[in-house]
Structure formats: structure tokens, C-alpha cells
Amino acid sequence: MSNLLNKNPGSATALDIFHNHLNGSILVEVGKMKSLEFLTSGSNNISGPIPTTLGDLTKLKVLHLYSNQLSGPVPSELGNLKNLTDLALSGNQLSGSIPTVGRDLTELKSLYLHSNQLVGPSPNELGNLKNLNDLALSHNQLSGSIPTFVDDLTELKNLYLHFNQLAGPVPSDLTELKSLYLHSNQLSGLIPSELGNLEKLTDLALSDNQLSGLIPIVDVVLSYHELEGPILDNKAFTNASLEGNKGLCGNLTGFQPCERPSSHLIGKRRKLILIILLPVMGVLVLLCAFLGVLFMCDKRRRAKDVERWNDDSWLSISMLYGKALYRDILNATEEFDATF
Template sequence: MKSLEYLSLWSNNLSGPIPRELGNLKNLTRLDLSYNQLTGPVPVSFGNLRNLQILNLDANKLSGSIPKEFAYLDNLVSLSMSYNHFSGHLPERLCQGGKLEIFTVNSNKLTGPIPRSLSKCSSFKRVRFNNNNFTGNLSEAFGIHPELRFIDLSDNDFHGELSSNWGKCENLIDLRVARNNISGSIPPEIGNLNLSNKFGQNIPKDIGRITQLNVLDLSYNLLVGDIPPQLANLKVLVNLNLSHNGLSGCIPKELETSTGLHDVVSSYNELEGPIPNNKAFINASLEGNKGLCGNVAGLHPCEMSSSVVKRHSMAKGRKLILITVLPVMGALVLLCVFIGVLFMCNKRRRVRDVERRDGDGWLSISMLDGKALYRDILNATEEFDAKFCIG
């Protein structure tokens, strides 16, 4: 059937090897053999299918290496080989035609680094490398993919740090690199995140700028500090997983406005305080924290929470100090004023009593700041005689 263009045999009970004669159908543009019981290697004759645009071999029992002859398939738009037993390295020069948009090889036994032709494939839109044994430095393995929307690199042996190049993939909404050996900090430019690794430091506040984020999985890392309230800016966020980290403080009250949030996992951190009044937290996984409270199953009501009681006691203690100290200080001020008034009144009374007339009609001073009597002064100076004048 040399004129055949479309052959779809998916989801049957076909078994045995793939006939190499299928490589003679040079006008095929689509071949779908997925979800069968096919075994053995992929025929190298598939390299003759130069017009092939879609090849789907998912969910079989195929084994061996992926033929290097696939590099001749310049018109491939979609190549799917997931859930098989393929092993060895990916062939070089895949995507050399620059048309490959969908490439899925997840759940095989593939090894080695990502070929350069794939790491630079600018036509990628959806890619799955997860559940293999791929290696390499992730900061160098991929470049900038302007059309890429989804890529899953989870469950491999990648190392290094995440490159900020991922943030330059303007259409990327889902990046998954869970369970690798990636370390370092999270670049704030990155979009949709599933990053279970060994990341340290804080959750970057710039994540709140990625408004199309709908899945954020940062579980099983070494993240510390507070949960940034900027997460509330992610209006389309549906799934949030922050479990198994060292996050502390309160869950931001701002998340009450995240009406689209559906699934929340914040277990095994050091979070405390009340949970946000959001329906997503009613069935959320929150166990393993030290002081969360709220009216949901598994948590103490907030008025019974030890952390809240402690804070309330501290506030009550400060209030008691203010109540005690302020009146005492006020009383001391009033007492000082009262003593000052008494002193002034006493001084004025003494001045009024200074002058008085004696029996001889002379003006006498009984006491003036401890000095001698005025009469004694008069007598001593012979009534202020000039010979006693000293200046």
C-alpha cells in the first residue's frame, strides 16, 4: 500500500515485533502503534519514512536503542515513545529539520546526556524526558526555546543549577525537574514550577509576577524563611505544594483572595499561626508543623494554640506594664508639681515675714538667707558710716 498516508492501530492487543516492511510506506505522514503489546526494537527501516510527521509508539514493550536513522525524519512534528523499555543514548541530530514540537520518551531506561540537537531545538512545545537515567549539567543542557510550554525532566540524574534561560522561554508555563541532583537558588525568572530538589534560600518574591502559573511544587527542598505574600498574585494558581522544607512564620493571609486555589500541601515545615480563610485550606495537608491553628480537622482552634497564647500573653504583659507604669509616672509628676508649689508658697511667706517693725521703730530683718540680723549690721557699721565703705 505504497500510497498509504495514515495508519492508526493504537489500543489493540497486537503483539510481537514491528514489521520492518512498514518502512516501505514512504508516503506515511502519521503512524500510530501505541497501547499494544509490541516487543523488540524499532526497525531501522523507519528511517525511510521521510514524510512522516507523527510517530506514536507509546505504551508498548519495545526495547533496544532508538534508531539513529530517526535523524533522517526531517518532517517529524511529534515523536512519542513513552512507557517502553528503550535503553542507551538518544540519537544525535534529532530535530535537525527544525520542526519537532512534541517529543516524549519518559518512563524508559535511557541514559547519557541530552544531545545538542535536542537541547537547541527551537521548535519544541511539549517535551518529556522524565523517569529515565539522563545525566548532565542542567544549566548547560538546554538553551532558549521560544515556543516551549511544558517540559518534564523529573526523576533523572541531572546536576548543577537551574539556568535563568528558562525564564527567557516566554511561553513556558510548566517546568518540572523534581528528584534530580540540582542545587543552588531558584532563579526568579522561572515560570510554572515543580522543583523537588535541594534548593536552598528563600522562595523568590518575583514568582508572584508569573501570572499564568497554575502549578507550583517546591516540595522536598531546603527552603527557609517566610512564604511570600506575593503568591496571592497568582490568580490562576490551582496546585500549591511547599511540603518538606524549613519554611517558618505564618501562611500569608493574602492567600484568602486566591479563589482558584484547589489543592494545598504545606506539611512538614515550621509554620505557625492561623490558616487563611480559604476553602482550599479546609482539606489541605498541613501536618508536621509546629503551631498552625484553625477550625479544620487536625488543628487546634486558634484560641487554644500555644503560639497564639504565647503571643497573647506577651501582648497582655506589655499592656499590664503600661497600665502599671503610666499611673505611677503620672503620680510622680503630680507629686513633684505639688512639692514645687509648696516650696514656692513657703518662700513667698518667708519673704513677707522678713520685714517687721521692732519696738524702737527700726526696720529689722529677723532672718535673710542665714545672714546676721539687720540690727547687728547697723551696729557693726555704725549705721553705715563712710569709713566702713569698701567699695
């Protein structure tokens, strides 16, 4: 790269060095390549920060620095690249917050910042990216709620926000989306019924959140929540992932058929009765067993007392009659007098 810069740094329009074994840092001299429109150096071992001099490449349309070992913040100077249509910085070790570059990169169609160490909320300035088709911010440490600017991105087709720390509700006004990945966050509340009207939506992943309630009619990945209620017999659920929700029922394979409302109520009443009666009956059985044991012990004790009384009485009577006989003998012999 250094030889190319030394020869004629201002004439090249494309620098394509992706998928090699390049290491070291990005040379600040790259900023001197004023005619550069395509810079792709992804899938290498390039480390260090992104040089701020890249902001001088005002003709740049494509900037790919993905799958390297870049660190530090995303330089705000990238906001000077007003002709940029494709920015890919994913698969690095970039940190800090997402810069407010969206207010200037109005031509941007793809923004890939996933698989980094970015924190904080997404800046509202990204709502100025009116031409954005793909927004990938997954596998970071982003917090806050799902950014409200998503509703303003009318050209947005694919939104990837999974594996973050996002909280709050799922947005409802996402009419143009084809793919929506929100799984592995901390989202809560109900799933908007408006999602069932998204005719263009083909992939929806909401698993591993804290969602509750009923689900709309849409092909979804909604495994391991607390969802309940019937699943309508709709072809949209043919490839749905709904495992781990104990309260769901329906005519689809793998689900128990839904009961009629009357039998459902009867079943609930029976279940309530059993919940109440079983502990009571258990207590009564234990009480009867305890009383039976006490009765048997008392019976045995009484039997032993009677037996002991009989033995003592015989001894007392024997002793009583023995004393009387001895007394008679003494009187008859005048107390064993020798002259008698």
C-alpha cells in the same frame, strides 16, 4: 512494521502503533520513511537503543517513543528534525546526558524526557527552544542548579524538574508559568518573593528541599521545610500544603493564631527564663535531697555510737566495781588463809 516498510516505505505520512504488545527493537529501516510526519509507538515493550536513522525523518513533526524499554543515549541526530513540535521519550531507560538538540529544534513545543536515567546538568542550548510550552525532565538524576535558560523561555507554561538532584536557589523570573514542580531536590535558600506576583501560576510544588525563611503569598506545596512566620489571610492559601513547618502561624484552619509582637517577645522571654531556671532548680532539688540523705545517715551513725558507748560504759563500771569488791574480800580473808 516490516511488511509496511517493504511495500512502500516512502509514501506513509503517519505510523501509529502505540499501546500494543510490540517488542524487539526499532528497525533502522524506519529512517527510510522520508514522508513520515507522525511516528507514535509509545506504551509497548520496544527495547534497545533509539536508532540514529530517525534523524533522517526531516519532515517529522511528532515523535512519541514513551513508555517502552529503550536504553542508551538520546541520539544527537534527533537535532536534524527541525520541524519537530512534539518529542516524548519519557518512561524508558535512557542514560547519559541530555544532548544539545535545542539549538536546532526551534519549533519544538513539548519536550518530555522524564522518568529515565539521564544525568548531568541540562544544556544551555535548550534555551533556544523559544516556542517550548512544556518541559518535563523529572525523575532523572540531573544535577547542578536550575538551568538559567528557563528565564529565556517566554512561552514556557509547565516546568517539571522534580525528583532530581538539583541544588541552588529557586529562580524568580518565571512570569508565564502555570505549573512549576521543583519538589524532591536539594534546593536551598529563600523562596523568591517574585513568586507571589505570578498571576498565571496555579500549581507550585517545592516540598522536600532545604528551603528556609518566610514564604510569599502564593498557592503552594511547601510541606516539611523550616519555614516560619505568619501566613496572611489570603484566599491563595485555601488549598496550600504547608504541613510539617513548625514555625508557621495564621488564621487558616490547622494553624495556631499568630501572637502580637509584644506578647510574642514576652513569650520568648518567659521561655528563655524557664530554660535557664528549670535546670538550676533541678540541680538545687537534687543537692538538697543529697544533703538530706547525708544528714540522716550521719544522725543514724551518731545514735549508734551513743548506744555503743552506753553499753561499753556500763560494762567498764561493772568491771571496776567488781575488782574493788574482790580486793576487799582478799584483804578481809587474808587472801583466803585457812587459819582465818
